[in-house]
Amino acid sequence: MQPEQSPARPVGRGAKVRAAVHAATLAELVDKGYAALTVENVAQRAGVHKTTVYRRWKDRETLLADALAEHMAADIPVPDTGAVEDDLRALARSIVQTFTSPSGRAVLAAMFTGAAHLPEIAAARRRVFADRLARAEPVVTRAVERGELPRGVDPAEVLKTLAAPIYLRLLVTADPVDETTADHAVRVTLAAARAGAL
Amino acid sequence: MQPEQSPARPVGRGAKVRAAVHAATLAELVDKGYAALTVENVAQRAGVHKTTVYRRWKDRETLLADALAEHMAADIPVPDTGAVEDDLRALARSIVQTFTSPSGRAVLAAMFTGAAHLPEIAAARRRVFADRLARAEPVVTRAVERGELPRGVDPAEVLKTLAAPIYLRLLVTADPVDETTADHAVRVTLAAARAGAL
């Protein structure tokens, strides 16, 4: 953890406040949900006054977008087992695990439903997804090089096909999501890719 | 001529008020979006007073859930062309068309993002999806009977696989959604089904 020195004005205690408010925002999100998230409660939980929050963030939406973006910035390791099936399974299960923990549920609800209409949140959501997609593409290109998948498959399409059924259950049908869901997505994706449909 | 006397109190003008408020709610949704939807504006657009709305609906959420549920209750024709590929294409395109019109966008945003955290909305959303799924299952069973798809495929899984990539684009990636998306979903779904992955 390096204390950020880049701004011409080293903030001082500001960094701690920022971190505390971020943590409090996510905690309130988990406990109360997006609709019931008030700046006053967040400030109180962070041990900070309401005005301090408003001095750092324009409004409640900006605060939430900022906290979520920072939370989702965590790097996810890209698997490289030497077998597509295992790599894809690892990717699919990581999606499942990201969103099935209690806090994951809350983050999912905030990013994809509760606050999805906010431009900042929508942009952050697209950015996070696109980033993870781009970083996982080597899984597919390596599989092609190994001859496990036909040449000409679109890595992005493969990964979207992998993710789609999981998000459908999370966001639309509300069916239970577990490893079975991930494994099923892998089977379907591989079948489609090998049939030349991707 | 009397349609129903079962309620001891035939409401009278109430039906018209109800319809007007429903229409106004959807119109406000399209114009302003969920976040900016106020009961006062809805009432004014419906030519009705605020208190009248609150006498019929417990709160804003209930009103919205009611209006959306009624709006989504419209029956969608189940295709039966004699060829799976054509049937599935018709289904996929109907999903696309439902949510790409201006009003469709607004309804999508309200049902899946803006108001998704409300129990009434979430329940309505699951119910609508499950209903459409169940009514479309004959498309798959007929295809199996014709020998177009292998025995043992799960109709529900086939239809979910068809819908998943469309919803992924609508709700997650925000990529453009058009007939191409629908046709691509058909190709992937058929490939997976014929490979025995569904």
Next chain:
DNA sequence: TCGTATCGCAACTTCAAGTTGCGATACGAT
């Protein structure tokens, strides 16, 4: 130690949600 940026605090405005009481009106039935 001293200056400055940041924070705490309280009081304030604004806005929409939701409520209440009462008078007005339209409907259904006699």
Next chain:
DNA sequence: ATCGTATCGCAACTTGAAGTTGCGATACGA
């Protein structure tokens, strides 16, 4: 045609959170 009742319009109200402002207090860096 009239009469009783349920529904509606209206205005005034409470509540709660968003967001703002001014000032005094405090912690940090030099």
